[in-house]
Amino acid sequence: MKKYFIFVLAGLLFLSVVSGAQAKYRFTFISHAGEENPFWAAVYRGAQDASKMLGVDFMFIRPKEEGDLPAQLSQFKATLAQKPDGIIATIPHPDMFDEVIQEAIAMGIPVICSNTDDPEGAKGNARLSYIGQDLVQAGYFLAQKLTGGLPRGEKYHFLISIGGPGLVWAEQRAKGIITYLEEAGYTYERLDTSMKMDVAQSRIQAYLQANPQTKGVIAVEYNHASAAKAAENLGYKPGDLLIGGFDLVPEVLAGIKNGYIKLTIDQQPYLQGFLPIVQLYLMKEYGLGAWDVNTGNAVVDASNVDLVLELSGKRVR
Amino acid sequence: MASPSPTGLLRRGEGMHSASFLSSWKRILLLRETSSLVMLFLVIIVFFSIAPLFLSKENVGVILEIIPELGIVALGITMLMIAGEFDLSVGSVFAFCPIMMALFMTWGMHPVLAVVAALFVGIALGALNGLVTLVFGIPSFITTLGSMLIWRGGVLLITGGWPPPFPTQMSTTILVGKIGILRASLFWFVVVTFLLWFILERTDFGNWMFATGGNQVAARAMGIDVRKVKLANFMLCAFLAGFAGIIQSFRLQTTLPSMGNGLEMEAIAATVIGGTSLGGGVGTLIGTVVGSFLIRIIDNGLIMARAPSYWFRVFIGIATILAVILNTFVRERAKKLRC
Known part of the structure; x- marks a missing residue:
């Protein structure tokens, strides 16, 4: 019947979307930023580049609406159920994410904060390090x-x-x-x-x-x-x-x-995607500890805009 | 909104007096819930085969904790849609009520009283939607499109972007307390579903709703006060949206001005996937429950399958259209089956 044909088609579509390549480590990045936010393209690019270089499996999760924190929280929980080897997350709320990140660390999953930290920093949240701007x-x-x-x-x-x-x-x-x-x-x-x-x-x-x-x-x-x-x-x-x-x-x-x-x-978003992957990899591979990185206060004005434009074309800056 | 024949009444008739000569197979195919249920099982099987952890205890807990909030809103939408009207403002009410609750409490109101007062605010917002729609005779789509923006703006005005602090002195057990992987909100979802099902399928008021949504002129001729029926459903819908919002704010221990953004579309999709007609007079609550599960499961399953989240919209879109196509086709076919 027609019905089954449609179902099979939908199922196949599903399977074709999902690539099942098995990598050594699986890392997941959970951001609060909506899918329409162009800034995050460079973060994504950085994380992708690092993942390719190191041969790890990487996934990027964003809510459908900018700053939809309940969605981000449930995505974090779903990620936990999946037991990845490491999690990178933004912390856009002072205490909503305290519990889940604590839970992840208790499960032995390292959590690194990128881009947006708890306002109290390490005192306010169990995340291992912060890579981003002060x-x-x-x-x-x-x-x-x-x-x-x-x-x-x-x-x-x-x-x-x-x-x-x-x-x-x-x-x-x-x-x-x-x-x-x-x-x-x-x-x-x-x-x-x-x-x-x-x-x-x-x-x-x-x-x-x-x-x-x-x-x-x-x-x-x-x-x-x-x-x-x-x-x-x-x-x-x-x-x-x-x-x-x-x-x-x-x-x-x-x-x-x-x-x-x-x-x-x-704030050099490329680094905010690239560095957490490198950190997680080193932590997993060699048992190194996490460390904070201030990705900076790089000023771009008329004096250096041309160089930056060139790099921007490559989605690096 | 009125369709030529009161299909809702027909549908209810089919199950009762023609049961003797219909094979059970045909009856199953004729159920509006069937196609969404089949899709739900298929989706679960596909996700489970890609990512076995999808059905792990932890992940089932995650899914069950987020479904009631969407489900309760969608149930309200379903009732309203059966009565022939529409509400786009549910997402905004979903944020408005918890913010009012937090505000009442910062004014020193007793927590229980504050929750009740916030729910009354929800009912009042629904009544406003209903009155504007019915008194001025404009489409509810327009009224609620407007009020969706007004309440959302109101939330931002009241909070100035900063939500009032969530009162910590209050116990949240009754709404979101946890037993194992299950939350109390799931129990409330079941209670609401049963109550609404009872009203819809077992009371005169339910009959009036089907009649009002199916054919307003006929309903009026039968002596039904269609305005009262519609107004009651507007109020019910907003009440449930506010209730679900309060559940979410209890679960997250915070009230955010952005809560429920885009929720109206998910709730309407859940309703339509479940087999409720946009035209009014036809619909099922169980289908809506299935539709809510389907939406949240696709959302969660894509993460478990490590697929890019961009696919979520694509799949919900496909599921919505597919459900309606299946409903139309399968039911047409089934009617022609000789048994």
Whole structure:
């Protein structure tokens, strides 16, 4: 009957999707970032490259909606049931992941944190090490670099774009940015811009229209690219607004190139995918211990954008 | 929304007076739940053969702990859809109620009272959906599309992105306590399923629902107050969405403004996979339970099979379309079978 034919077809499709290659170690990366988030392509690439070099089996899991933490948690639990040789995870909530990570470590599965750490660091979570940016410090550093040259104490107003309100990584960076702005005596407003670039652009554009006194836009994510487009649409000249933020998606590089974006802080996502795999491999193979890595405060601006553009084409930066 | 013949009533009739001359095989094929059940078993077998750990105690526990939250929401949607209406705002209510609960508690309200009050907020949101739809005579798709955005925005406004701290003084055992690998939420899911099944299949109100969704004009002519039936179901649907949201917040010990994002689509898919008609007047609760299992199992099984998670949407899409095709085809065929 037709019914069985369709079932067999669906089954075959299933099987063809799933490659059953047996590698020495199986590692799983569980991230909070949604599938539409372009930043993670470089993390994925780094992890894939490391896995290929070392000959390990690697799998990348992301929730269907950006920052869907309940989904991330249940994916973590499903991964535990699978008993992989090592887990890499982001920790986007101060205590939601404490228990499962403790459980994994008790089961003898090493867990390394990448990209987003518990706000209390090693004190707040049992993860063995953190590979990523020191988020609060990076936010402070960004605000300092971006407003360098502005007189302190003047009445300058900044818009802070928060793509993930309430999420650890976003709030930590925002905290650093706000700390600096308050020290300098500037005013600011937070805006929930979402992680979708088109939505972010229209929201920032509307804000700039309503608040023409705004001196600049600081993004805790890549929405400075959206801010650059918004500024261009509104007829600002390159450099009229101080625009800066984090990460190197192609739109950001284009914005630096045409002068609307002053700078971006690169946390070198390739390393955040590559290094955890290497660490897990060394821990498994030679019993070495885990170690923290600050993947950095690499500043990208007009002076080095060309080199970065070249590497970006290879999805390395 | 009204279809020319009250198929819901027909369906219920088939099982009763024609049982004597239908072979049991034909009756099975005629059940709306059959195709989703077959798919569910097939999916389980496929995943188990790829990854035997799929059926390990731990993983079954993981699946059973996330199904009730989707399932309870989908049951509410099923009831509403049988009565001929639609609710897209369930995902937002799913976040709204637990946030209100946490807020009530930070104001010093007794935990039990806060939960009850939050559930009443849910009922009120459902009533609003219903009243706007029925008073202004606009499609519920539009009303709830709007309210979906309003409640979600409300959640963000109330919390400012930062959720209120989850009150730790409260016992969570009654909703999510664990016995072995089973959580109390599974028990609540069973209770809700049974209660709704009883209402739908064994009471006058259930009959009114099928009639209202199947053919509103006929239902009105029979003296049924279709507005009351629909309004009650709007309220029930939002109540269940809020209840499921509170269960999730209890399980995670936190209230997140992003909870339930995209849940409405999964709940509607579960309902449709289960054999409930978009047109109203036709549907089954057991099918919805099966549909909820199918969705969560595909999600989990892809991880166990180490397949890229991007496939999830593809498979849910296939399952949804396939279920409806099978339902239509198999039932048409079965009707023609000579027994």
